[in-house]
Amino acid sequence: MQIRIPCVLMRGGTSRGPFFLSAHLPAEPAARDATLLAALGSPHPLQIDGIGGGNSLTSKVAIVGPSAEPGVDVEYLFAQVSTDRGLVDTRPNCGNMLAGVGPFAIESGLVAPRADETLVRIRNRNTGALVEAVVQTPGGQVTYEGEASIPGVPGTAAPVTLRFRDVAGSKTGALFPTGQRQEEIDGVPVTLIDGAMPMMLVSARALGIGATLPPQELESQPMLMARIEALRLEAGHRMGLGDVSSSVIPKPALVGPGTDGATITARYLTP
Numbered sequence: 001m002q003i004r005i006p007c008v009l010m011r012g013g014t015s016r017g018p019f020f021l022s023a024h025l026p027a028e029p030a031a032r033d034a035t036l037l038a039a040l041g042s043p044h045p046l047q048i049d050g051i052g053g054g055n056s057l058t059s060k061v062a063i064v065g066p067s068a069e070p071g072v073d074v075e076y077l078f079a080q081v082s083t084d085r086g087l088v089d090t091r092p093n094c095g096n097m098l099a100g101v102g103p104f105a106i107e108s109g110l111v112a113p114r115a116d117e118t119l120v121r122i123r124n125r126n127t128g129a130l131v132e133a134v135v136q137t138p139g140g141q142v143t144y145e146g147e148a149s150i151p152g153v154p155g156t157a158a159p160v161t162l163r164f165r166d167v168a169g170s171k172t173g174a175l176f177p178t179g180q181r182q183e184e185i186d187g188v189p190v191t192l193i194d195g196a197m198p199m200m201l202v203s204a205r206a207l208g209i210g211a212t213l214p215p216q217e218l219e220s221q222p223m224l225m226a227r228i229e230a231l232r233l234e235a236g237h238r239m240g241l242g243d244v245s246s247s248v249i250p251k252p253a254l255v256g257p258g259t260d261g262a263t264i265t266a267r268y269l270t271p
Contacts, residue, residue, distance in 0.1 A: 005024050005039070006021070008108075010100040010104060012094075012100030012101070013153075014153055015058070015097050016057070017058065017060035018062075019062045019064060019100060019104045022064065023065060025063060029090075033079075033088040036088055037081060037088060039051060040059055042082055042083055042085070042086060043084050044083070044084070045084045052083060055083065056080070056248070059081045060079070060081065060097050061079040061097075062076060062078060062097045062100060062101060063076070064077075072130065073105065073122065074105045074111065074120065074121075074122055075123050076101045076123070077090060077124075077125040078090065078092070078094045078124070078126050089247060091171070092171075092247070092249045093124050093127045093129065093197060095197065098122070099160045099162060101133060102133030102134075102160060103135050105122075106118060106120065106137065106142050115140075116137060116138050118135045118137045119132055119133070119134055120134075129164060129166060129170050131165065134160065144157055145157065146158030152215075164196050167196040171249065172241065173194075174194065176193060177192060177198075185238075186230070186231060186234070189203060192238060192239050192250065194239065194250075197249065197250075199250055200235040200250045200251070201253050202228070203255060203256065210256060211254050211257070212259060212265055228252050229271065231252070232252050236249075236250055247271075248270060248271050252271070
């Protein structure tokens with residue numbers, strides 16, 4: 001039996017996926033997850049029978065609904081849908097998809113546009129964090145055309161400014177879950193930090209590479225990627241997250257000196 005469920009396929013940052021109104025999905029988590037797996041075509045590495053893109057960046061879902069909390073406009077639940085396994089992970093947030101929540105909320109009638117810019121206050125259900133999104137709404141309409149650009153996305157578009165509130169320790173309860181600002185894992189200096197998203201920050205130099213390496217060159221070095229994953233698994237245990245082999249958190253980032261006037265250069269990796 002086929003069931004029609006309205007959604008909007010949107011890009012947020014460097015990610016893409018369907019945005020659903022929470023009222024259009026089952027409230028019970030197991031039934032909801034089964035619906036999302038079917039919609040995206042998982043488990044299948046290419047997601048042929050769904051609207052997923054066969055990649056972790058294009059196998060994401062945003063679920064948005066009205067909030068009853070004073071001072072908050074909408075609630076947002078992020079779901080990472082595995083491409084090759086029947087798994088839906090709602091533990092982490094996704095800041096990329098978050099960039100699409102404000103425009104979606106306005107387009108769906110959950111938030112009324114205000115003047116040339118509209119502030120949308122979002123409670124992230126994954127982490128409990130409060131995020132304010134500033135959406136461009138000239139003439140009371142969401143616009144997607146603009147001059148903002150980000151690495152990994154061709155062309156330009158209208159900017160969406162995100163302001164994160166009360167996000168320290170969103171998953172672990174502390175900004176530095178281990179109590180240290182820097183420590184070593186297998187001889188590699190790392191910083192384990194939980195601000196909006198549990199992260200493992202690694203100096204690219206400590207791994208013998210530059211932080212400006214293109215993604216294709218990083219991914220073409222399986223031994224390097226395996227070493228980063230081993231560091232990440234240990235980081236997960238140290239941060240109190242347990243076995244993170246099937247989770248995208250903590251996310252690793254390679255950090256190095258900035259170029260072209262920037263303070264730092266970072267390569268943000270998705271496990």
